[in-house]
Amino acid sequence: MPFGQTSTGVTHCFALRLEDPGWSHWRPGQFVMVRHPSFGLELIWGRAFSISRLVSSGLSLFIQAQGRGSERLSAANPGDKVTVWGPLGNGFAIQDKRTLMLAGGVGIAPFLAYAENHPTPHKLELIFGHRLPLETYPFDNAKTLVPEMTVSSFHERSPEDLPVFLEMVDEAIMNHATSGLVLACGPTPFLRAVKQMAAKHGAMAQLSLENKMGCGVGACLGCVIKDTKGENVQVCSKGPVFWSHKIEL
Amino acid sequence: MASKTPTISDPRVSLPGLDLKNPIMTASGTFGYGLEYASFGKLEDLGAIVVKGLSLKPRAGNTMPRIAETPCGMLNAIGLQNIGVERFLEEKLPALPHDTTPVIANLYACDAAEFGELAAALAADERMGALEVNVSCPNVAAGGQAFGQDPKQAAAVTRAVKDAAGDKPVMVKLSPNVADITTVAKAVADAGADMLTCINTLLGMAVDLKTRRPRLANVVGGLSGPAIKPVALRCVWQVCQAVDIPVIGVGGISNATDVLEFILAGAHAVQIGTANFMRPDTVFSIVNELPILMNGYGVMTLDDLRGTLET
């Protein structure tokens, strides 16, 4: 089932499609903050989601329901008015180089827009590691949107599978080390592993972080990480995409 | 031609040393240095901009995680991360519309002398509109209690800032984490504060049963947002009964109705904090809605409404 509402019981993923906000300047890897009216006064913060696709027919977000806000968004009805602000933060570098995209779970979301907007898509390779069944994610969509790119996936059925996946990632990073670019989005432990492997092989890598956001615009200082100078920087406005050698994770 | 009686409500408000086009200020720490929100509305439309708490030297703040969402509120233990007074004056202040909207610095230091030094540095800049003193620093000398909880120390800090501030108005921001907020309010007013800001955050805590750990690295943090509005309103009302200087109300205000409620309880002006996170254009939309709501209630000026609560 491509990129649709899929329920797996425990957590489920769904696509939220919104009207075209008419943004002329945005870059794949940027995100939006979203609130549904049902948040009311109870849920204070908007929720951050990567721009999954942005075309004239609308803005698509790909969301994994995992808590109070994403559950409420999953229960939204067609025609509901949500509050969205963006595009926020900075996006992934787009370079005319062999580019490896590493997606962990719902971290696949920004790579749809990335692949679709790349000038040399035949240089792209996507590796997708996932725990939920493959059809839960917009993976088919990636393949059909950009047929020129190379794609592969890995289903992590139990924790014992993880080292195998990481080995596959390690090898792919090594192959991109000399003149390529590595991009990663996914859970923090995954990004940490990618950061270490990139350092080991001397690969240029960018990571998209998912810290909790209060404001999304750089004002509350609640989402910070340390850069390698030891300074706290806001993930929402200085990121969410960082060069991996410039941050501590 | 017969002149028409004006029917448009006037939200202007006059404070010691400050004439504001409306009573809507931003609350320190929730609006960055102002520029973060410049794309969501016109900064010039705001009554005043209160910026993130400043210290003499830059501060890194507390370790992560330092924010947590709670029902109708949030906890923060940012730990006053800021770029320091020097960089603020050089990099941020020039970009703010200080000539049309007063910019108010929020000051944070750990002893009276340092407060004085900081106040002097800020007051020397003619672009500064006023100083707001945050007395929530836990003072180690006094056994880890915040200045704001001890009337004598709060008064000493107020005097130090007043002495250094020249003709800049000084407001002191009170903590609700005390048995009787009016005792501190009176001590600070007697020490020369021009205005009081009520309230700072309430001490709170959140835990995670799954990880069996506190949700904040600092364990405890400051609670803000709609959840604290009743406490803030009570504090504003009590303090307005106790002192003669203007009170700026803050705590859980998220719309124009909330604003008028605080004015009714006695506040001269208000600050909007956590509600800015709920929607980044909140403070601007409140500015727009306020005169319309005043009109709806037949309130021509805020002076007409202020403190008219019947109890």
Ligand SMILES: Cc1cc2nc3c(=O)[nH]c(=O)nc-3n(C[C@H](O)[C@H](O)[C@H](O)COP(=O)(O)OP(=O)(O)OC[C@H]3O[C@@H](n4cnc5c(N)ncnc54)[C@H](O)[C@@H]3O)c2cc1C
């Ligand atoms: C820049 C950015 C881009 C993102 N893009 C996507 C995306 O495209 N699709 C998507 O599904 N999610 C994305 N996320 C994560 C998403 O923001 C969170 O899943 C969401 O905020 C959780 O909100 P909730 O109310 O459902 O969960 P809550 O009820 O607030 O919390 C429930 C659980 O979710 C975890 N959680 C809360 N916030 C986050 C977070 N920011 N990241 C990871 N886990 C979190 C909590 O620790 C908790 O265990 C992104 C986050 C960031 C910062």
Ligand SMILES: Cc1cc2nc3c(=O)[nH]c(=O)nc-3n(C[C@H](O)[C@H](O)[C@H](O)COP(=O)(O)O)c2cc1C
């Ligand atoms: C993230 C955050 C940072 C804050 N930083 C400061 C600060 O630097 N100085 C200060 O005096 N108050 C600070 N406050 C307190 C607010 O200015 C305000 O008093 C409090 O949040 C209550 O108002 P609200 O409920 O409208 O947010 C901060 C609050 C939050 C949520």
Ligand code: FES
């Ligand atoms: S979310 Fe507020 S500073 Fe990043």
